[in-house]
Amino acid sequence: xxxxxxxxxxxGCRATRTQLSLYVDSTLSAREVWAIEKHLRACKSCSDYxxxxxxxxxxxxxxxxxxxxxxxxxxxxxxxxxxxxALVRPPQWRxxxxxxxxxxxxSRPVRSLSAVGLSLLVLALVPTLVRRQPVLPxxxxxxxxxxxxxxxxxxxxSQNVVSSTEDPFxxxxxxxxxxxxxxxxxxxxxxxxxx
Amino acid sequence: xxxxxxxMYADNTLIQRAQANDRAAFNExxxxxxxxxxxxxxxxxxxxxxxxxxxxxxxxxAYLSIHTFQSRASLNTWLFRIATNLCIDYSRKNKNxxxxxxxxxxxxxxxxxxRDIPDLAFDPQRLLLNRELGKRLDEALCQLPERLRxxxxxxxxxxxxxxxxxxxxxxxxxxxxxxxFHARVQLREILLxxxxxxx
Numbered sequence: 506x507x508x509x510x511x512x513x514x515x516x517g518c519r520a521t522r523t524q525l526s527l528y529v530d531s532t533l534s535a536r537e538v539w540a541i542e543k544h545l546r547a548c549k550s551c552s553d554y555x556x557x558x559x560x561x562x563x564x565x566x567x568x569x570x571x572x573x574x575x576x577x578x579x580x581x582x583x584x585x586x587x588x589x590x591a592l593v594r595p596p597q598w599r600x601x602x603x604x605x606x607x608x609x610x611x612s613r614p615v616r617s618l619s620a621v622g623l624s625l626l627v628l629a630l631v632p633t634l635v636r637r638q639p640v641l642p643x644x645x646x647x648x649x650x651x652x653x654x655x656x657x658x659x660x661x662x663s664q665n666v667v668s669s670t671e672d673p674f675x676x677x678x679x680x681x682x683x684x685x686x687x688x689x690x691x692x693x694x695x696x697x698x699x700x
Numbered sequence: 701x702x703x704x705x706x707x708m709y710a711d712n713t714l715i716q717r718a719q720a721n722d723r724a725a726f727n728e729x730x731x732x733x734x735x736x737x738x739x740x741x742x743x744x745x746x747x748x749x750x751x752x753x754x755x756x757x758x759x760x761x762a763y764l765s766i767h768t769f770q771s772r773a774s775l776n777t778w779l780f781r782i783a784t785n786l787c788i789d790y791s792r793k794n795k796n797x798x799x800x801x802x803x804x805x806x807x808x809x810x811x812x813x814x815r816d817i818p819d820l821a822f823d824p825q826r827l828l829l830n831r832e833l834g835k836r837l838d839e840a841l842c843q844l845p846e847r848l849r850x851x852x853x854x855x856x857x858x859x860x861x862x863x864x865x866x867x868x869x870x871x872x873x874x875x876x877x878x879x880x881f882h883a884r885v886q887l888r889e890i891l892l893x894x895x896x897x898x899x
Contacts, residue, residue, distance in 0.1 A: 523881065525881075526877070526880055526881035526884050526885075527877065527881075529884075532862075557888050557892065557895050557896075558884055558885075558888050560895045561884055561887050561888045561891055561895065562856060562884065564833055564834075564837055564891070564895075565837070565852065565856035565857055565887075566856060566857075568834060568837060568838075568857055569834055570735065570739050571738060571739050571742045571748070571751075572734075572735050572738065572739075573734050573735065573738045573752055573755060574752060577734060577752065577755070577756070578727070578730065578731075580756065581730065581756050581759055581760070584756060584760055585760060585763055588760065588764070603717070603722070
């Protein structure tokens, strides 16, 4: 029984220690943290191990930093100039203008004003755009077809009117009408003579 | 006119300007990252002068290929990737030389290098202990294999995330976590006598 318990504890220690690095970084899930802390409360050896690992990580975090030498930038510039002497660079005035513009753009009042101005512009343009609905090409085609059909219908009528005004006697219906009038007139004069 | 260096432009803005051959923007990038890259390279190659040369080489390579940089990765990750590749080349060339070198911060203090030692509370005993521990830590880092040292430096000293380190080193996320674990365990074993004094 004691042997079984020792093995179980050993297994628990192994599982805990492999996760202690992640535990120190606080990247484990709540359940995993709970399991590790439960084991740490029961196992002094693992608890000491965790403390030592934490001290190692803390030491790494406070390690002194080394900076470059003072002439680092100058040396870098001269090396870049030597590598690419014919590099196309924007003129100084353009760089200065870009700096000015970015400075202005990144300042809060200008950005707020620009946002307000843009909103007003959108509000002014939306009704205009909504009213002016674009004509679809299919509708344009249909409109053209209707116009041509109407022209085809009205053209013979106008041609007929023109021909009848130019030569009213050329119209057969007019000739018939004239013949009818002549016939009526002749019958009326015959009747008056008999009376 | 407000000086360019005083304005915190986003990295993306600086990259866009540097891609348009704007040297001022590239300078800003260098000023922003040179310390981090140099510190990392110094702990990798263990020589202040070689670290500075490699830092210069990192930024020259960045300058020459900034036009091909795409914003899929962060600028930080990209620069550390260039630096790590340079480190690999360097250690291949100087394999025997590195093995005989030892890292000592005090040896390099006369070279005009600036150091920022944390925890400068006026407690001579504590300061001495911290200095001693710092020295031991440097020695312990030197004893780590390069692949473990890269990960522990990037995570615990330079503050990159697991995901960023995976991109820098070009390994899966699980490998990064595993290497970090092994690196810390080895460091703990080396530093155990000093840690027990401190704890």
